[in-house]
Amino acid sequence: MSWFTALLVAALALALAFLVLPVVAIFVDAGPGELLASLDDPGALDALWLSLQTSLTALALIVVVGTPAAWLLATRSFRGRELIVTLIELPLVLPPAVAGIGLLAAVGPRGLLAPYGVSFTLSTAAVVVALTFVAAPFYLRQAQAAFAAVDPTWLAASRTLGAGEARTLARVAIPAALPGLTAGLALAWGRALGEFGATLMFAGSFQGITQTVPLAIYERFSTDFTGALGLSAVLVCVSAALLLAVKLGFRAAR
Amino acid sequence: MLAGCGGRSEQLTVSAAASLKSAFTAYGFEGMRASFAGSDELAAQIRQGVRPDVFAAANTKLPDELYAAGLVEKPVVFAANELVLAVPADGRVTSLSDLTGDVTIAMGAESVPVGAYTRKVLDGLPADERAAILANVRSNEPDVAGVVGKVAQGAVDAGFVYRTDVRATGGELRAIELPPELEPEVAYGVAVVKGAEHPERAREFIDGLLSGAGRAALDRAGFLPPPGT
Numbered sequence: 001m002s003w004f005t006a007l008l009v010a011a012l013a014l015a016l017a018f019l020v021l022p023v024v025a026i027f028v029d030a031g032p033g034e035l036l037a038s039l040d041d042p043g044a045l046d047a048l049w050l051s052l053q054t055s056l057t058a059l060a061l062i063v064v065v066g067t068p069a070a071w072l073l074a075t076r077s078f079r080g081r082e083l084i085v086t087l088i089e090l091p092l093v094l095p096p097a098v099a100g101i102g103l104l105a106a107v108g109p110r111g112l113l114a115p116y117g118v119s120f121t122l123s124t125a126a127v128v129v130a131l132t133f134v135a136a137p138f139y140l141r142q143a144q145a146a147f148a149a150v151d152p153t154w155l156a157a158s159r160t161l162g163a164g165e166a167r168t169l170a171r172v173a174i175p176a177a178l179p180g181l182t183a184g185l186a187l188a189w190g191r192a193l194g195e196f197g198a199t200l201m202f203a204g205s206f207q208g209i210t211q212t213v214p215l216a217i218y219e220r221f222s223t224d225f226t227g228a229l230g231l232s233a234v235l236v237c238v239s240a241a242l243l244l245a246v247k248l249g250f251r252a253a254r
Numbered sequence: 255m256l257a258g259c260g261g262r263s264e265q266l267t268v269s270a271a272a273s274l275k276s277a278f279t280a281y282g283f284e285g286m287r288a289s290f291a292g293s294d295e296l297a298a299q300i301r302q303g304v305r306p307d308v309f310a311a312a313n314t315k316l317p318d319e320l321y322a323a324g325l326v327e328k329p330v331v332f333a334a335n336e337l338v339l340a341v342p343a344d345g346r347v348t349s350l351s352d353l354t355g356d357v358t359i360a361m362g363a364e365s366v367p368v369g370a371y372t373r374k375v376l377d378g379l380p381a382d383e384r385a386a387i388l389a390n391v392r393s394n395e396p397d398v399a400g401v402v403g404k405v406a407q408g409a410v411d412a413g414f415v416y417r418t419d420v421r422a423t424g425g426e427l428r429a430i431e432l433p434p435e436l437e438p439e440v441a442y443g444v445a446v447v448k449g450a451e452h453p454e455r456a457r458e459f460i461d462g463l464l465s466g467a468g469r470a471a472l473d474r475a476g477f478l479p480p481p482g483t
Contacts, residue, residue, distance in 0.1 A: 109408040121409040122358065122392040204360065204393025204404060211394075218396060222294035223365040225302070 023236055030229045038230030046208040047216035048234065054124060054212060055192040058131035062139045062188055067181070070143035071169055085144075092137045099134055100201025108202065126203035127210050134195050135188040142187060146180025147173055179249045186246040190239050266455045269296040269304075271312035271367065271442070272397040273335065273415075276422045277475035278310075281468045283459055292366035292397035300325055300447060307456040310444040310463075312367035312398070312416075317443035329445035332463045334478040336417040337371045337438055338429040340405050347412040349430060354386035360404040360413040363394040368401065371438045372414040378436045402427070416440065418476040441481055 106112050109119050120126040150173050158168040196214040203210040213231055220228035264285040270278055271293045278288055293311035297320060309326055311317050317329035341347045347357055362369030376384045392410055395401045401413040406426055420429040446456040462468035
């Protein structure tokens with residue numbers, strides 16, 4: 001092995017150890033029995049249920065609005081397109097605290113839209129708004145790329161055979177882009193499940209109403225470390241399953 | 255600033271209750287690096303092995319517990335505060351009894367001192383009033399800063415915070431006093447953390463809180479002298 005290869009291997013080993021250690025520690029710090037027992041707590045179950053409900057609602061909104069929006073961006077070129085794409089992707093790089101403040105300033109009780117009766121706060125709907133805001137760009141970005149990669153001759157063939165654009169999108173483009181769309185969806189879901197800062201600032205924390213799993217973990221951290229570990233372990237498993245689904249989706253596409 | 259960064263011995267790391275933020279910042283202790291959060295979160299960090307030089311909490315229970323666990327030196331009480339009901343200056347809640355009506359409330363989570371004090375106050379109320387108030391709670395915040403934020407943003411009509419927090423908003427919020435018989439004793443404990451990197455400076459910092467620039471900053475922020483002095 002050349003010295004350079006050795007260097008590469010060392011770098012990979014370092015990266016792997018650094019990234020995997022905290023995840024492993026969650027499972028090592030408390031035994032599986034303790035982890036399971038910690039989930040047998042109404043607060044933990046409420047948080048899991050709420051996270052599932054709010055993240056799936058956010059995903060539904062993202063797919064319904066995001067799919068046609070991504071199709072438009074992938075199939076048309078027009079002035080300002082780059083700007084729109086950049087604006088849509090901006091939440092990807094925004095710190096959650098900025099997202100929380102921004103949501104309060106826009107649709108909070110004293111926000112820009114409050115005079116028009118549009119304001120969410122401290123409600124389950126507010127959680128959905130926060131999750132949608134932080135997760136949507138993941139889907140939009142991936143869906144755009146997936147649509148752009150669909151073989152244009154298929155789309156042309158569909159039109160030649162008399163199908164309109166809507167029919168072409170539904171019958172040809174979406175099935176062809178499905179693995180990419182699924183991957184985008186899984187990434188968006190993962191981001192939504194992990195959302196913490198914007199949710200706390202914008203939606204608050206109340207068991208069963210706005211306290212999602214990450215907020216429940218934070219609340220348990222001070223009084224019930226094992227409980228915090230147990231909920232963290234669940235999130236790790238769900239996230240790992242999502243990631244695996246993405247990989248399998250991509251493999252199936254090839 | 256450069257001198258502060260260069261000389262490592264000049265630094266002092268402080269873990270302090272969120273309610274101490276403005277007073278400790280005004281204290282101006284040279285080289286202080288403070289992290290402000292719920293006292294319970296900071297205590298949990300210390301239990302997990304984090305070693306700041308100083309731990310200052312919004313109660314005496316957490317420093318006493320850490321002392322009993324051998325994690326900090328003997329704590330001292332350095333300040334007192336009062337729990338009040340914070341409302342927007344033009345808000346519709348004008349007294350504690352309004353809280354049973356059609357209003358929304360934020361409070362601290364049970365584990366953070368401000369939340370524990372709040373529950374103690376509610377325990378002093380008749381059961382039906384207490385239940386009506388709890389039914390209006392929309393958020394259990396991890397620290398007092400979160401409660402202040404929710405009231406200041408108009409997300410709720412009222413929140414239980416410390417008097418000094420209301421004062422720090424500079425007129426944006428108004429404090430409604432609680433009836434004296436319900437007012438809990440809010441005392442702040444501080445201790446040098448065992449295994450601290452700068453124990454000498456930590457003691458210096460605490461001395462200043464008891465009688466010095468820190469005491470003066472606490473006074474200006476509206477903190478009361480420790481109970482029994």
